[in-house]
Amino acid sequence: MYDVVARKVGEYRGSAGPYAMLRPIGGGREWQADPEKVRPATRDERITAGVRAVNERASAAYELMRPPAPVPSCAECDELAVSRAAARERFDWSAETDANVLLRRHQADLHPLRENPVPPLT
Numbered sequence: 001m002y003d004v005v006a007r008k009v010g011e012y013r014g015s016a017g018p019y020a021m022l023r024p025i026g027g028g029r030e031w032q033a034d035p036e037k038v039r040p041a042t043r044d045e046r047i048t049a050g051v052r053a054v055n056e057r058a059s060a061a062y063e064l065m066r067p068p069a070p071v072p073s074c075a076e077c078d079e080l081a082v083s084r085a086a087a088r089e090r091f092d093w094s095a096e097t098d099a100n101v102l103l104r105r106h107q108a109d110l111h112p113l114r115e116n117p118v119p120p121l122t
Helices: 043-065 075-089 093-110
Strands: 008-016 019-024 031-033
Touching: 008 031, 008 043, 075 093
Parallel strands: none
Antiparallel strands: 008 019, 019 031
């Protein structure tokens, strides 16, 4: 279905009160649409939405393949990056992967807002 207001294609999931519930092609968070402003998607709209979903999945997979960068001024990030570099020099791919996993976990726990930092309240 094509939501004229949101200008995007979604899979019809049912209704909730007066709204049609749509979900992005390939998965994601549902949204409410006015049933009178939803129409069947054209072939081209469906293809475009499908290609976009595949590209988003591929982009997410590529992001996981890239090694995480250490956060500046973080001793634990630096230590894990040094450990990763040492493993790489020894051609120990398992230890390099372990260091990447530990660095990602550390960053998720202690640096969750690194991508979109929020300035401190003053």
